[in-house]
Amino acid sequence: xxxxxxxxxxxxxxxxxxxxxxxxxxxxxxxxxxxxxxxxxxxxxxxxxxxxxxxxxxxxxxxxxxxxxxxxxxxxxxxxxxxxxxxxxxxxxxxxxxxxxxxxxxxxxxxx
Amino acid sequence: xxxxxxxxxxxxxxxxxxxxxxxxxxxxxxxxxxxxxxxxxxxxxxxxxxxxxxxxxxxxxxxxxxxxxxxxxxxxxxxxxxxxxxxxxxxxxxxxxxxxxxxxxxxxxxxxxxx
Numbered sequence: 001x002x003x004x005x006x007x008x009x010x011x012x013x014x015x016x017x018x019x020x021x022x023x024x025x026x027x028x029x030x031x032x033x034x035x036x037x038x039x040x041x042x043x044x045x046x047x048x049x050x051x052x053x054x055x056x057x058x059x060x061x062x063x064x065x066x067x068x069x070x071x072x073x074x075x076x077x078x079x080x081x082x083x084x085x086x087x088x089x090x091x092x093x094x095x096x097x098x099x100x101x102x103x104x105x106x107x108x109x110x111x112x
Numbered sequence: 113x114x115x116x117x118x119x120x121x122x123x124x125x126x127x128x129x130x131x132x133x134x135x136x137x138x139x140x141x142x143x144x145x146x147x148x149x150x151x152x153x154x155x156x157x158x159x160x161x162x163x164x165x166x167x168x169x170x171x172x173x174x175x176x177x178x179x180x181x182x183x184x185x186x187x188x189x190x191x192x193x194x195x196x197x198x199x200x201x202x203x204x205x206x207x208x209x210x211x212x213x214x215x216x217x218x219x220x221x222x223x224x225x226x227x
Contacts, residue, residue, distance in 0.1 A: 009152070032214055043116075043202060043218035044155075051214075090154060097210040099143075100216070102154040 002027050002095035003061035006079055014111045019063075019078040021106045023071045023091035026072065032094040033074045038105075039087045047089075050074060061085070113138050118203050118219035125193040125226045133222050135203030143206045144186040145170075145216065146178065148199040155202065161186055162209065190200040193226045200224070 007022040025031060032051045036044040048059025055067040061084075067075045074091060091103040119134045139167065142163045147155040154189040157170030175197055177189040186205075190197060198221050204216040 032210075034215060036218075041221075043220045044204075044216075045218070046215050049215050094210070094214055098214065100157065102156075104152060104154040 002031070002093055002099065002101050004093045004101050006089075006101040006106045008106050009104065010107045010109065012109040013112055016080050017031045017085055019076070019081045019108065020084065021053055021076040021089050021108065023074045023076065023103060024094075025074060025091075025093045027093060027095055029095055030069075033065075033067060034043070034092040034094070035059065035063070035074075035076050036090045036092060037087050038090065044090065066084050081108075081110050083110050083112070091098050114208065115139065116203055116205055116219035118201075118221060118222050121220070122223045123225070124223065125190075127195065127226060128191060129193050130189070130191045131193070131224075133190070133201055133203075133224075135186045135188065136184050137203075137205040137217070138184065139205060139207075139217065140183060141205035141207050141217070143209050144180065145187075145204040145206075146176070146186070146188045147202045147204065148172065148197075149202060149221075150199050158188065158201075160191050190224075194227050198224060198226045200204060 003026040005024045034049045035047040040046045048057045050057045050067045058064045058081045063078050088105045116137045132213045156172045157177040161167045199208040203219040206216045
């Protein structure tokens with residue numbers, strides 16, 4: 001069965017320091033993987049996606065993620081956090097039956 | 113393009129009442145979805161549709177109904193509202209369901225409280 005695990009429910013970083021949000025997936029198929037961001041009281045916005053092309057995927061607002069098949073991971077990173085990055089982030093996997101599975105989310109806090 | 117729009121933004125229902133959450137997209141997407149979001153639980157799929165006239169159950173369909181008479185609209189109906197249906201509801205659409213164009217576009221959500 002497909003699954004996605006976001007390893008941290010909350011992450012706090014200082015403004016200007018790197019961000020790492022961790023995501024592991026389980027899939028017997030080469031999946032599509034996504035990261036979405038949700039700002040307070042807003043809908044979800046696509047940050048980036050992986051669909052079996054380049055393993056290093058660049059997204060909006062300086063975020064990127066690397067698909068590592070050997071580690072079944074798709075961690076989200078950003079070199080320097082900004083206050084506007086404070087939000088909830090969802091890792092999402094799409095399996096061979098095109099079923100979409102959401103992780104439970106990681107809330108990113110940015111400390112001034 | 114307005115993208116995906118949802119109405120209302122907020123609603124309070126009494127137990128046993130019914131209501132329809134509206135969802136419209138103007139991107140000519142065939143695929144549309146309804147999710148509910150509960151704190152700390154991510155998003156759960158309620159129903160989805162692969163085109164006008166075709167709908168199917170997701171992970172948590174009980175207590176809900178949908179219809180898809182046009183490509184643009186995908187209303188979600190709650191019959192006999194219960195406190196367990198207190199949640200934030202998101203509608204989404206996508207061009208395809210499989211890769212590579214399967215990213216979903218989300219509406220702003222409807223916050224529903226059942227008292």
